[in-house]
Amino acid sequence: MDKQSLTAKTVMVIGGTKNIGYAIARRVATAGASVIIAGRDHASAEAAATELPDATSVRLDLDDEATIAEAAASIPTIDHIVITAAAHHNAAVTDLEQDRIVGAFHAKVIGPLLVAKHLTPKMAADGSLVLFSGVAAWRPAAPYSVMAITNGAVQFTTSALAKELAPIRVNAVSPGIIDSGTYDRMPADERESFFAQSARSTLAGRVGVLDDITEAVIWLLTAQFVSGETIHVEGGARHS
Ligand SMILES: NC(=O)c1ccc[n+]([C@@H]2O[C@H](COP(=O)([O-])OP(=O)(O)OC[C@H]3O[C@@H](n4cnc5c(N)ncnc54)[C@H](OP(=O)(O)O)[C@@H]3O)[C@@H](O)[C@H]2O)c1
Structure with a gap:
């Protein structure tokens, strides 16, 4: 069977306002899809959408089910959804804050489950x-x-949703360290040494670039015989 084309398909990217999410939005637009940029700050989502040829925007906060339901109500049909959101809480276990742990789960697990609830219909x-x-x-x-x-x-969420939502396919991408823009806020020398150390912990001997991720996403969106999988795009870091 031919791979599915993205031409004339509608792809929502939640987290598409910047970095990996924005690169995916741009790449699927290039492949001929209509893009919906979904973000918790509507102004940022709108600004990102204006940069793309066939894109609209919607407010959607993975922390807030009402915004997910409202976004779903505003959209007649949709083909694919990509969720890149993250709300990391990097702290020693003795310093953890409950609301930030919950926020991290909202971005990666609870929000995506609610997206499946409201948008897969x-x-x-x-x-x-x-x-x-x-x-x-x-x-x-x-x-x-x-x-x-x-x-x-996320890996277990992917597998469970793939089973329950079939024939809709559900997959995940697991990136390694990617020079995605998210580290731009680090001082340059610190970032350089972080990237050098990260490169040493891969088999590829480098950190990832945005194209590494966008090509994996395009493949997953169009690979009709693949569901329930987590694709590791990390230069072999788990094996190094
Ligand atoms: N970059 C890497 O090296 C790397 C490595 C491993 C895994 N990953 C994973 O790859 C994904 C993308 O990475 P990235 O570097 O592009 O991340 P990022 O720069 O942190 O961007 C995350 C995006 O998620 C959005 N977001 C956060 N919480 C949200 C919420 N409650 N509702 C809706 N949107 C929300 C952010 O929106 P705002 O603009 O409103 O904050 C932002 O657009 C993440 O899941 C990350 O964990 C990345």
Whole structure:
């Protein structure tokens, strides 16, 4: 069977306002899809959408079910949803704050479940969901336990939803360290040494770039015989 084309498909990217999410939005637009950028700050989502050829925006906060329901009510049909959101709480276990742990689970697990609840009834049978996990789940290190646990939970969420929502496909991407823009706020020398250290902990000998992730997402969106999988795009970091 031919791979599905993204031409004339509608793809929502939750977290599409910046970095990996925005790169995915741009890449699926290039592949001919109509894009809906969903973000908790509508002004940012709107600004991101104006940069793309065929894009609209909607307010959607994964912490707030009402906004997910409202976003679903405003959309007649949808083909694919990609959720890149993260709300990391990087702290030693002795310093953890309950609301920030809950926030981290909202972005990665609870919010995506509620997105499935409200939006999959609008989805085509040949549509798909792509969630985002991360290499921290497979390489736990202090003080990143919440990141490891939430990213690990994404793999089980992916598998359970793939079973329940079939024939809609559900997959996840688990990135390694990606020069995505998210580290731009670090001082340059600190970022350089973080990237050098991260590159050494891969088999590929480098950190990832946005194209590494966007190509994996495009493949998952169109690979009609793939469901329930977590695809590791991390240069072999789990094996190094
Ligand atoms: N970059 C890496 O090296 C790396 C490594 C491993 C895994 N990952 C995973 O890959 C994904 C994308 O990474 P990234 O670097 O692009 O992340 P990022 O820069 O932190 O961007 C995350 C996006 O999620 C949005 N978001 C956060 N909480 C939300 C909520 N409650 N509702 C709706 N949107 C929300 C943010 O919106 P605002 O603009 O409103 O904050 C932002 O657009 C994440 O899941 C991350 O854990 C990334």
